[in-house]
Amino acid sequence: MLLFIKLLLAHLLGDFIGQPNSWVADKEAKKHKSIYLYLHILLHGVLTAILVGEIQFIPYAVFITISHGIIDLIKLHFQKNKTKRTWFIVDQILHVLVLIGVVFLYQNKSIDISWFGNQFWILITGILLVTKPTSIFIKIIISIWSPESSNAHSDNSLAKAGNYIGILERLFVFCFILTGHFEAIGFLLAAKSVFRFGDLKEAKDRKLTEYVLIGTLLSFGTAILTGLIVQALLLQLL
Template sequence: MQLFLALVIAHLLGDFVLQRRAVIDGKREGRPAALLEHGAWHLASLVAAWLLFAPSGIGVGAVTIAFAAIVLLHLLTDLVKYRLPGERTLAAFAVDQAVHVGVLVVAAWWLSGRPDWTAAVVEWWRPNAGRFGVLLASYLLVVVAFGWANRLALQSLLPESNDSQAGLARAGLYIGWLERFLMFSAVLIGAWSILGLVLAAKSVFRFDSIRKRREHAEYFVIGTLLSVSEVVAVGLALRWLAPELTGGS
């Protein structure tokens, strides 16, 4: 795991921190200089992360081969991505990053002596599957299911919107999911101040809309109180029924 984390740190540095906008534009235009600069920064990041975080005892030859393969496959993936239509979409970004991380997984597996990771994962997962299942079900209930239920319950108070505002309404749904995710996480770990911070930030951002339109104020206040009540109720129940999952008592 330490070895893989070192490779991930190098990837994050090379792909997001050290990559200039001019390099991105150059790769999109197919300029060799941009590819060489991007590859050089990735190689430098790999060396630095390896020296700082990777375990010792792995031969220099194996590391050199792995680093060369990682950089070359990374540049090849970028070349393919920028030649495909829709390369600026979220889906293209997700696929691109998945390929990069997949290469890092294979490299870490090879450098660590090709261990049987499947058996290790299964051995770790079996005693923890129930706990993760309970947490996943709780998050889906609080974040997603309650989000849709609240929207339906308060439909009569929802301000009318035209087609041009449909996207904003959808964004509001996603914001609600993020709010409940943050608040539920805060309740589970007992960080009540984070819950208050989320509510304060939400109030500040919605202040102008609430002040100008009464229907927005009613929808905001009732929806917020309903969400908070659900989050706190489920969170406290989980802390009481399964304290080993949350650190509660």
């Protein structure tokens, strides 16, 4: 674990702290012709070797350095303005997976795939259930009501923000259930109520208030029910 933390620290220092915006702009403009790309890659190798501090780890540090450069090159050549966010996420996931693989190789450990049994599939199914499927379910349920207030679809709202907020809040509730922090669910609901109070007060629309309340209760209720079911199933497997 300590080795992974050191490698992750080196990655964070090299990718975020030690990389100015001017380097990023130059890399995106010139791609493999940018001198800053190679300085960035070299910086990763140096940071990795220094933070681990073991002579025998140098070959692994070289591997991390080369793989980092290949991943960055792929991202630079394939990303577009509209796909930068997606490629950033993919880029970071690949870097972390490389670090995890190096840790297992260096410490001569094997990955215990026995964990990928019933517990894994139950947990993954529960997580996926409270994301987009629940959003679609709630949207269908409340579609029979249509608030008359134009504030329901305000132009000042971020695109798909409500959908992402709902998914995040359900994931939080799901995690709180599995970790036994039921009080945190109340705090989350109270926090959301505070932020929504201003909008509903300005709207002065009872239908909009009821519309939002139904959506919120369905969102929290589904997340709580899913969390309790998953928790019960996991306990049966222990």
